[in-house]
Amino acid sequence: MIAVAAWERLLAGELLGPFAKTLYEVAVTFVIASLAGLTAGYLLWRYPLFGKAYDDLLGALFASPVILLYPIFLVVFGRDAKAIIAMAFITGAIPIAMNTHQGLRDVNPIYLKVGQSIKLTRRQMVRHVLFPAAFPAVLGGLKLGLTYVLISVIALEFLIEIGGIGTIASKGYFWFNTEELYLGVVGAMLLSMLLIYLLGKLEAKLLSHE
Amino acid sequence: MNRIPRPLLIQAGTILLFLALWEIVGESQLLFRGIVPSVLEILGAAWMQVSTGFVWPHFLVTTYEAFAGFAAAALSAIPLGILLGANPFLRRIVEPPILYFAATPKIILFPIFLMAFGAQLESKMAMAAVSGFFPLAINATLGAASINEIFLKVAKSVGASRLQVMTRVYLPSMLLPIFAGMRLALGASIVGAILGELKVSNAGLGFIIIQAFNHFRIAEMYASILLTFFFAAGVNLLMSLILGKVRRFTPERGIGW
Numbered sequence: 001m002i003a004v005a006a007w008e009r010l011l012a013g014e015l016l017g018p019f020a021k022t023l024y025e026v027a028v029t030f031v032i033a034s035l036a037g038l039t040a041g042y043l044l045w046r047y048p049l050f051g052k053a054y055d056d057l058l059g060a061l062f063a064s065p066v067i068l069l070y071p072i073f074l075v076v077f078g079r080d081a082k083a084i085i086a087m088a089f090i091t092g093a094i095p096i097a098m099n100t101h102q103g104l105r106d107v108n109p110i111y112l113k114v115g116q117s118i119k120l121t122r123r124q125m126v127r128h129v130l131f132p133a134a135f136p137a138v139l140g141g142l143k144l145g146l147t148y149v150l151i152s153v154i155a156l157e158f159l160i161e162i163g164g165i166g167t168i169a170s171k172g173y174f175w176f177n178t179e180e181l182y183l184g185v186v187g188a189m190l191l192s193m194l195l196i197y198l199l200g201k202l203e204a205k206l207l208s209h210e
Numbered sequence: 211m212n213r214i215p216r217p218l219l220i221q222a223g224t225i226l227l228f229l230a231l232w233e234i235v236g237e238s239q240l241l242f243r244g245i246v247p248s249v250l251e252i253l254g255a256a257w258m259q260v261s262t263g264f265v266w267p268h269f270l271v272t273t274y275e276a277f278a279g280f281a282a283a284a285l286s287a288i289p290l291g292i293l294l295g296a297n298p299f300l301r302r303i304v305e306p307p308i309l310y311f312a313a314t315p316k317i318i319l320f321p322i323f324l325m326a327f328g329a330q331l332e333s334k335m336a337m338a339a340v341s342g343f344f345p346l347a348i349n350a351t352l353g354a355a356s357i358n359e360i361f362l363k364v365a366k367s368v369g370a371s372r373l374q375v376m377t378r379v380y381l382p383s384m385l386l387p388i389f390a391g392m393r394l395a396l397g398a399s400i401v402g403a404i405l406g407e408l409k410v411s412n413a414g415l416g417f418i419i420i421q422a423f424n425h426f427r428i429a430e431m432y433a434s435i436l437l438t439f440f441f442a443a444g445v446n447l448l449m450s451l452i453l454g455k456v457r458r459f460t461p462e463r464g465i466g467w
Contacts (some may be wrong), residue, residue, distance in 0.1 A: 049216055049217065049220065050220060052217040053216075053217035053218070053220035053221045053224070054220075054221075054224070056217070056221065057221055057224065060443075063397065063446055064439055064442055064443060064446075065397070065400065065401040065404070065438070065439070065442050067401065067405070068401065068404055068405075068408075068416075068419070068435060068438055068439070069435060070408075071408075071419060071420065071423040071431055071435070072431075072432070072435070074423070075245050075423070075428060075431075076245055076246075147313045150313075150315070151313070151314070151315040152315075154315040154317075154318060155315045155317045155318070155405065158315070158317055158318055158320070158409070159317070159405070159408060159409055166315075166318060169318055169321050170321065170409075172321065173321035173324060173325070178325075181321050181322070181325075182322075184318070184321075185318050185319060185321070185322060188314070188315065188318045189311075189314050189318065192313060192314040192315065193310045193311075193313075193314060196310060196313045197310070
């Protein structure tokens with residue numbers, strides 16, 4: 001029944017819009033969160049004093065239910081995709097920054113000494129020593145970040161109903177349209193599982209090249 | 211001279227800077243008036259909610275929902291984890307879907323719970339149960355799978371029954387991963403219950419947050435969010451303390467936890 005409903009809607013073109021909207025929000029948020037998280041992680045490593053101080057703060061923030069702040073973002077950004085992107089950005093950028101920082105910190109100091117002794121420039125050091133050595137941890141952070149972004153985006157779409165796959169489920173409930181409700185639930189679940197599956201494949205592939 | 215560690219100074223400085231920026235933005239009228247109320251106003255509202263007793267019934271409702279859900283999660287996830295950890299074949303079949311489900315947004319299931327259990331507390335309990343289930347099941351499986359083989363062999367050689375192996379070998383040596391999982395799960399249960407309340411409810415911390423939002427009583431909304439964060443942080447701290455105690459009482463297991 002759900003499959004039939006899904007097929008009908010797909011033919012009518014009603015399903016592509018919400019999916020595209022969700023994927024668009026996830027993609028935009030993830031790009032911004034990655035840039036910010038990687039930069040922050042690098043800076044935290046570069047300035048260890050701040051790294052030490054902010055690692056605690058980030059950890060506390062990561063452990064706290066940040067998603068419950070969403071009404072604040074609604075108030076500040078309005079009932080808009082901007083609110084979703086800003087909120088999901090925070091949940092995604094924190095694990096990326098923490099993992100990047102951790103990965104860079106755990107780089108074997110001998111590698112750095114060798115790099116120094118052959119007089120690598122800072123740029124060469126980052127490119128040929130730091131980046132490859134920290135890569136698995138950074139990748140883990142990005143994966144975690146994308147998962148969090150996806151969860152936040154769908155959860156917020158469901159909570160505040162401004163379009164996207166999460167909204168389908170919410171509207172389905174309020175209009176007592178069971179088919180639509182399950183369509184939204186199953187769609188959101190499948191979408192996140194597919195993304196996580198692809199991510200795992202990508203990670204395995206990237207790491208096997210190391 | 212300088213007794214206070216410098217990272218601590220930076221942390222305190224950052225928080226002060228954030229508060230200062232908050233006040234400046236609030237005063238500057240850069241954003242619509244009322245969106246960024248002064249910190250004192252928020253603290254005042256929080257104090258009002260606590261001292262008038264307004265928040266306590268809602269606090270109890272949320273606690274009840276979260277802990278009932280968490281209990282259901284623990285009672286199902288821990289036995290499942292032991293089962294999967296003890297059966298490598300079963301684990302290969304069941305663990306991947308658990309890992310996939312764990313990474314999906316659980317709140318999307320809430321409308322189903324609403325239809326099944328109604329708009330009262332039960333649907334929020336179900337949210338808490340589903341949210342808490344996955345971190346605990348994953349940790350319990352890992353814990354049971356990495357159990358010291360020698361303990362099992364000893365138990366077998368002294369003729370321990372299945373139940374005895376479960377209660378005398380698995381549970382004691384899994385205490386640490388189970389409590390680590392419980393800490394994560396309880397946090398997830400609380401968030402799950404509150405997210406449900408934010409959507410459809412007539413009581414609970416999530417309810418008073420969204421009510422304040424709907425009536426544009428912004429300072430009160432911030433105050434309720436602040437109290438909710440204190441609640442979550444308090445539970446997390448408590449679980450960390452318990453985890454520390456468990457860690458001290460857990461004997462050497464021959465494997466690193």
